[in-house]
Amino acid sequence: MKPVSKVEIIIDALEVEHVTKFLNEIGVSGYSIINDVVGKGHRGVRSGDALTDLFKNSYIMVVCEEKEMHMIVEAIRPIVKKFGGLCIVSDVIMRIHRKSE
Amino acid sequence: MKPVSKVEIIIDALEVEHVTKFLNEIGVSGYSIINDVVGKGHRGVRSGDALTDLFKNSYIMVVCEEKEMHMIVEAIRPIVKKFGGLCIVSDVIMRIHRKSE
């Protein structure tokens, strides 16, 4: 039972690798990704393209310490600014984690 | 770094278009949709049907101002009431957004 931060990022599917590279560098304990997220934003409707991976978003969730959260936000800020999407943060309680607690 | 509302809606996949029409009318800055959500609720197990889009849910997330949140909730209340699902709201911090901040 530990208060932690939940970072949620919605970003161009093609930038996911870019973001996970940063997450690995920062050394977060883990992250989860949901692909095939569609949506609408400043760049209009993004409902996927059946032939390429264009016009599609991914959702990345990282549960981490507050300190790490700040590092993540700073690291991905330029990517999100450039390729759109958003990053929101909220406080959650980590109830079960494999090796921590 | 701006406190905003996160609206999460789980609804019959066939009603998604209906909901996004309302969201566009209200003029939210964007929304994200995850299709192929299965689950269980008052109407029993909904695990999809391979031939039609029946018995399947979608997840819609909108990050918006508190004022917009109230408008969204009122606009979709009749749809959720009729076709099931739910709508929850929580407070989050918008850390990065393409054009705002």
Place this chain on the structure above:
Amino acid sequence: MKPVSKVEIIIDALEVEHVTKFLNEIGVSGYSIINDVVGKGHRGVRSGDALTDLFKNSYIMVVCEEKEMHMIVEAIRPIVKKFGGLCIVSDVIMRIHRKSE
């Protein structure tokens, strides 16, 4: 408009049935599942296997009363401890629900 708990579970895709069995026993009003979640954690990268359902996660979300939340956490603790993943909890406001409110 009712404060409730949102339980989010990320777990090995093969254990989903196991978890939903517990949720049904506890008698929660419903749950939602997103399949095909990939990610990284203590067990390394889990990006799926095209031929089996190995190396893949699922995301389970349950919106419930705080009391139920505690029961859920206790029920699934051994599964999460054994098969990895995590369980986080946060407070949300239930704005619309089919039969309650």
Place this chain on the structure above:
Amino acid sequence: MDTSLVINNLIHPPVLFFFLGMIASFCKSDLKIPEPLPKLFSLYLLLAIGFHGGVELRKTGLTHEVVFALSAAMFMAILVPFYAFFILRIKLDVYNAAAIAATYGSISAVTYITAVTFLQTLGLEPGGYMVAALALMESPAIVIGIILARIFAPKKENGEDGFSWSAVFQEAFLNGSVLLLTGSLLIGLASGEEGWDTLKPFTKDIFKGMLSFFLLDMGLLAAKRIGDLKSAGFFLPPFAILMPVLNGCIGVILAKLIGLRAEDALMLSVLCASASYIAVPAAMRLSLPEANPSLFVPMALAITFPFNIIVGIPLYYYLIKRANALFPALLG
């Protein structure tokens, strides 16, 4: 009834794969055909039969017999939902009665194909133009069902209920399966023999294999849906067997009256007897949201469909043979 007909029907590979699917599901095997592969097979089957039908229709032309057969099909597509509705009203509310009536008024393309396969094992070939009957019978029942619901449903307090006829016609005549079937039929009609030669290896040669694969999946799906009917009471399961028999018999009689060949008579009866589990449920969910899809989907998919492909098809064929034997005079 000639049991060899039933057995002959049953040991045909596509039907055997249907059983394999059902058995796999009953044994709780983890065999599954992941989405959207079932859709690949169903799109393929619609494209292939539509195209084949169009090519055949071009060969035949609009003969006397074709016009008669198509009129009979149209007549049944409109008639069935009416009487089905009033039978169903005995036990059900207006919305569910209308939705189920529409389900039984419309057709199942895979049941149709299985009947063609059944005939082929007997060395017979139905007129390809019956595919036009298939296409014609898919939509009307949807419209009739909704008309019935609007006539008999209690009026809403506030007049405004968001209902729009144009959305109904959209759903009825432009839904994916209707459009693909009709479109492929027209393409077959336009491209004729030459087009057929181009596409034959795709639309004909591998057809039975794709059908087997699809029926394997249908077996899995049907078995999975049977459980949904536990809460449906004692009325609907027998209805899901007796209704197709009744519709099939009326089809047999009608075919006799207009003098169809035995092969075509079987196709007409099967169309009458089959129930829709793709186009109609999707349309009803949008146009009659008050109806419960957990009733009409499993009825069509888990009872009527297996019943027709196992018992129904040989039964209707047996009846046609008997009718022809008893009243030969009517023929030619």
Place this chain on the structure above:
Amino acid sequence: MDTSLVINNLIHPPVLFFFLGMIASFCKSDLKIPEPLPKLFSLYLLLAIGFHGGVELRKTGLTHEVVFALSAAMFMAILVPFYAFFILRIKLDVYNAAAIAATYGSISAVTYITAVTFLQTLGLEPGGYMVAALALMESPAIVIGIILARIFAPKKENGEDGFSWSAVFQEAFLNGSVLLLTGSLLIGLASGEEGWDTLKPFTKDIFKGMLSFFLLDMGLLAAKRIGDLKSAGFFLPPFAILMPVLNGCIGVILAKLIGLRAEDALMLSVLCASASYIAVPAAMRLSLPEANPSLFVPMALAITFPFNIIVGIPLYYYLIKRANALFPALLG
């Protein structure tokens, strides 16, 4: 221009399925081919044409004619993005001009296939080695586009902009579609006639059927993307028609100069005229993120592609015939 050529092209089943897809989309039908089925078809088509081309190339060997045709193809792949870029700069910024130039310098395999199909309905068969031209023309335009952007783009303040040439070559020469096409071509080359006999039912017999299915989906996609061009202004839509005509004509002239047979001349023109909507957009998105994919994807997919398969192919063929009639001397 001989209208029978156009009509002959249009009533061919694969092209008709393309129209069916467009119509379905315009009628707002819910017909859709869910992901990743379109990818199955596109992977299949690349594998099949690559393999076929390789087998043919082995039969022909590296003749005089083959070397000439491949050199011409390579020349055009490098030339087109240059002049396209400067034409586009009239109205567009550097990034979008470079991305669109790359799009038109590269090719569309499905347009190529449709042209083959067109020839086959006339009883002709292009040299299979033109598939090697197809493979050769896919990547260079990507590199040229990026070179142009880097030469003409305003220099970034801080030198470090995360750009890497190795990533560009990776994207250009190792992207999935290029690799599958080239790899299959090499496999065909290595396995020859014997390998062909093994795979023929898969890569040839059902080919037209798979193409029809894919074109059905392309119709749906193209119609869906047309709307994206509303905000594109008055410059780009005409460009998306005139550019392929210009490129196609240059192709016709070049083919004449090097003395290609009419069949091969058509293939070269079609390659020049076609625009990429798979490999290039994906590469541009990663290498030129400043360019707007909502411009170049719909141009290639929703205008140039339909234009080519409906009007372009018969038009280029007509021009080739005219050229051969006017200047017969150059032949042989």
Place this chain on the structure above:
Amino acid sequence: MDTSLVINNLIHPPVLFFFLGMIASFCKSDLKIPEPLPKLFSLYLLLAIGFHGGVELRKTGLTHEVVFALSAAMFMAILVPFYAFFILRIKLDVYNAAAIAATYGSISAVTYITAVTFLQTLGLEPGGYMVAALALMESPAIVIGIILARIFAPKKENGEDGFSWSAVFQEAFLNGSVLLLTGSLLIGLASGEEGWDTLKPFTKDIFKGMLSFFLLDMGLLAAKRIGDLKSAGFFLPPFAILMPVLNGCIGVILAKLIGLRAEDALMLSVLCASASYIAVPAAMRLSLPEANPSLFVPMALAITFPFNIIVGIPLYYYLIKRANALFPALLG
């Protein structure tokens, strides 16, 4: 060893597509076959070989030779996990040793198919009834593996460990791939020649093409999984090569003893030598969750599978030929 055998095996299109997949992955190309398409191919292959085997088995009947071959197969399926387990215990804990032993006791259908293809290029055709051996050998190793784990694992403190034999048998004998293979075999058996004619274009003609596509994907997957073995130490990679060679040799000897034809001897050896990367890993994950799937999946998929299809198959065939040359007396 006759190198022409190896080369002959290697330039066969399906095997070349496997290499293409591996190369694409090593070059970090973005070529991928998105899910669930690989499942479409694997389901298709199981259905096709099961059905074909059933039809063949019906033709042959249960002869002396068939009974001998099936008994030998069954014997090996039970024997291999035993000795594999004790070899593996040298370095591994009980759970991983049991899981890997089960992996090597079971079989890989695609390795089997590739061996059939290898024989066909030599103009030979193995007895179709060997598919029954394939089906028989898939499950027993799962059960043996779990028995071994339960005998040798340290007893849990609290007796109750949620273990259920019925779940194990469920997993072993009713998992999707076993059920589809066995079911298709039975359907082939039931429908015989007549059924074969119906499905041949689907299950035979396009078979090699589907296999090529699937092997392309297997190449991609195998290359992707090789990295997982970095942390596996120095014991397992050699094991993943030597174990199949050992099993294959025992298969060769056994086949010699019971006097199988060279073709069938190869199939038996290949079945012994191959390792499961579909059915067993999935079963182990559920029944032996203490074992680490990042060990046994890449061993079977990224080492043993490529080894067998590249070197193993021609090697075992060479040994069979040598054995027949040295001890001709045993034959006939």
